[in-house]
Amino acid sequence: MKVPSSELTRRMARFRDRMDRDHPDWEVAGITGKINLYYFTGTIQDGLLTIPRDRDAVFWVRRSYERATAESEFPDIRRMTSYRDAAAVTGKVNKPVYLELDTVTLAQYGRMNKHFAFSGVQPLDAQVAKVRSVKSPYEFSLMERAGKIHRHVLEDLVPDLLLEGMDEVALATELYSVMVREGHQGIIRFGMFNEMVLGQIDFGTSSIAPICVDTPGGISGLHPAIPLMGSRERKLKKGDLVVIDIGCGVEGYQTDKTMTYMFGKAIPDVAIRAHERCVAVQDDVASLLVPGAIPTEIYSTVMGRLEPEFLENFMGYGQNAVKFLGHGIGLEIDESPVISKGFDEPLEEGMVFAIEPKKGIKDVGLVGIENTFAVTPVGGRSLTGNHPGLLPVY
Template sequence: MNLNPTKQELENRISKLFNTLSKSEYNFDTAIIVSKVNQYYFTGTMQDGILIIRRDGKVTYFARKSYERAKLECPLDIIYKMSTYKDMLEVIPTYLGNTFIETEIVPISMLERIKKYFSMEKINSIDRIILSLRAIKSEYELGILTESGKQHQYLLENIVPGILKEGMSEPDFLTELYSRMVKLGHHGVSRFSMFQIELIVGQVGFGESSIYPTNFDGPGGMQGMSPAVPIIGNRKRYLKKGDLVFVDVGYGIRGYHSDKTQVYSYGTNPDEEVVKVHKACIDVLTEITSLIKINKIPSDIYNKIMRDLPDRLSQNFMGYRESVKFLGHGVGLHIDEMPVIANGFKLPLEENMVIALEPKCGMKGVGTVGVEETYVVKAEGAICLTGGPREIIVV
């Protein structure tokens, strides 16, 4: 497996973006890409810079810091040194015409600095266009995601049970988990496209901590360190016999993430009702995966599943008291990508989309149970990359 995207891989990605923007419906003159993750997707490097694609086909990557590293990492002959946006005038014209930018990412202050030297007829959003392209993975990307899934499965099934010790705090567990992840091969960060998301490793919690209210848009909960840092874990919550341990973590190698959740019971078998609710979530996952097929509509899948939920999941499904409105999400360079298995999401599923599916349920006095696995959409259906769902593991 190639460690870095090849010149051909990057040229294919740029070509797909250019061909999409060149459709008459967009009337595009210039695309400006500022996001470091999107810059990496198209150039193979991640610098303080700006990527410009013009209607005439010219592609330029202006790197402020580090120009030298950009030259080392990007196999394309598109790199120019930049100190200020004014330097770009040496290569591209001052009039940019109908311009597409990442409106979900670019601050108004940055846009104003660019407009100091360049004029734009109209500003359009390019975010969803790029996300749609990124949703369909190449063979190169699938190779990385497949390896990530294998390591992810090994982490949660073989390593985590050995970490859990009676009396350890939630931060003790998370920091040891993070250390073991990096030693195994994890790239060390969890990247989200959602605005203002801070998360270290993922959501982990002992007992009712995993149903504690949280600002994170996911079905689990987390109390965190304090109101100022509502992540990582509660220093005063210690693992004890009978606790459920909820571990929902993204895992990644070379920039690409898989997503998986495993629930454990510490020191004793879980109560019968807990086992039944967890099993009901596994059954829902089985039903969802049977519907994941090329050309199927995500909103149709979501609505069918929600309409046919078993009685055991009639309350607190997909979140305790505050349910999230999706069943799954794309994964890749970000943990939250397209497609989304949610009402209103009409983009048909295509081959080589990679999706994390996560039916879960909050239980009062217990915590969050359920599963999450990462799948790739193929002609034969959904193929699991992370090993498949497990019953609650007793440690």
């Protein structure tokens, strides 16, 4: 289960190369976020990874040093009780340090600066994101395993879980049990400190309820304090559109997939036509996922082909539309780059995207689709299946 040492070595070398390219005068970087620590060391512990430009990196672990050494193939793991221990060996820095400014708190930075005496701080979030965006064969193998589980559960097993009168929470708990039994890791991870059990599981118009997450769909939620899982009050009835938008993970690496189902009878024709158009948009975007393509141009090209009438409530219902067609994915569901404006670096073979064109339909819910695609020279290759959705369950 260990991340191979060759994999860790390759990742560190690619990060150093990226820093040299983007910040030729960099001297030292520090990693504290648990997902980035896992990426570079192969273990999630409370610690600090120091990466000097002219010396080998050291992983300083507060807790648990024993677990870190048991789990990780990283070459230099040392025990610390506080940042003081690391600074005593590393010495004062007296230069700007590059940190994950998206996630490091001011309190955490203050504790580090007390001992290392940085002269300033600069962000390295973009550089780490760019390195992580290109997956190795090792990473691909895990995502392909996740994709197979994802496809099998949502396309083959979910129809037998749908029972008239069940509530959204009942489906969510049943689905969670099935997912874990089939090999799902049990949680999915997002950036900015967020984790979730599965994702969005909705009946009918619950799928277009407003939500705080930057996503086309919605969810009723258990309670204002727990805006997740679904609603115990929303019961499944004939004629409902069922929307399941969930992640699946294997050893940290995730895929994203949305499947829709027509329970008891078909949904209105206008919704079916809108869904079919969303599937065509997915296929259009996927065909453009080739090395050298520019995400901004893919977004502009595909959006420019859509009629004003179709764009109403596209990628979110009412005022809740999002400004993307897909997003990078890997150790986190919402990785960079994004198929949206403002992402101008060319795609590379090895990148993976979740493509999710969706449209809200009044009194029906959210139609559309999502699958996870690998960038290849001949276009995107789906890791999560090719079913067009709106699977009838009669």
